[in-house]
Amino acid sequence: MASKNVPPPSTLDDPVYRTGVIELLGILAYGEISACERLAEDAKMAPDLKTKVEIAAMATAEFGHFEKLRDRLVQLDEDPYETMQEFAPIFERFHRQTAPSDWLEGLVKAYVGDGLAADFYREIAAYLDPETRSLVLDTLSGTGHSDFVVDAVRGAIEKDPRVGGRLALWGRRLMGEALSQAQTVVAERDALSTVLVGGVDHPGMDLAxxxxxxxxxxxxxAARMEKLGLAA
Structure with missing residues (x-):
């Protein structure tokens, strides 16, 4: 389990820690608006109106999360859009390399891909000040549509078992790309990695x-893939 030690609120006065928090909020905010945009596009591929509405509702939830992150950046006297723009290349590369070919792949990407990202940022949240940690965990909460995704994917596999093999391969591809993105973020962002590994008067993770x-x-x-009825 991740360490329960968190820095006190005063660490926002530390310039390195503050920069790390700003970077984290910026990448999360861009991720949320990017997910909103992606899901809106995926809705166009939906096979029926009910599915279209469910996917559109997922997009709406992502936008709500974005607003909270944007507002917090404003409270910290930061330009949210300028902060977010720095992370555009990371997300554009990820989405370019994982563009779904149909609505099922879009659903799996939303469920598995976003789940992986949420897990990663929850790990980082363990090392944040209480206020920032609470905001991050709140914006990473589920959109409330996971049951819909699971039922839709499992239903498609029941109708055509061949779909399962294709989506299982797709899930593995998403996993590889998402982990690569997470590693890139840690490697390229010194302040953010400092928050994760420690060094701002609070303990973080060592390399192990x-x-x-x-x-x-x-x-x-693997657990998410199993819930979808897919082999990881």
């Missing part, structure tokens, strides 16, 4: 701890 974190992410992915 980071390795265990990625193991936990892999295990959680």
């Amino acid at each position: 701890g980071i390795g265990r974190m990625f193991t936990r992410l892999t295990e959680a992915h």
Whole structure:
């Protein structure tokens, strides 16, 4: 389990920690608006009106999360859009490499891909000040549509078992791309990685701890795939 130690609220006065928090809020905010946009596009591929509405509702939930992150950046006297824009290349690359070919792949991406990202940021949240941690965990809460996704994917597999093999391969591809993105974020963002590994007057993960974190992410992915009726 991740350490329960968190920095006191005063650490926002530390410039390195503050920068790390701003980066985290920025990447989360861009991720939420990007997910909203992606789901809106996926809704166009839905086979019927009910599915279209369910996917559109998922997009609406993502936008609600974005608003909370944007407002917090404003409270911290940061330009949210300028902060977010720095992370555009990461998300554009990820979505370019994982563009779904149909609505089922879009659903699996929303359920598995976003779940992986949420797990990663929850790990980081353990090392944040209480206020920031609460906001991050709140915006990573489920959209309330996971049952719909599970039922839709399992139903499609029942109708055509061949769909299961294709979506299982798709899930593995998503896993690889998502982990690569997470590793890139940690490697390229010094302040954000400092929050994760410690060094701002609070304990973080050592290298072995980071390795265990990625193991936990892999295990959680396997559990999600199993829930969808897919082999990880």
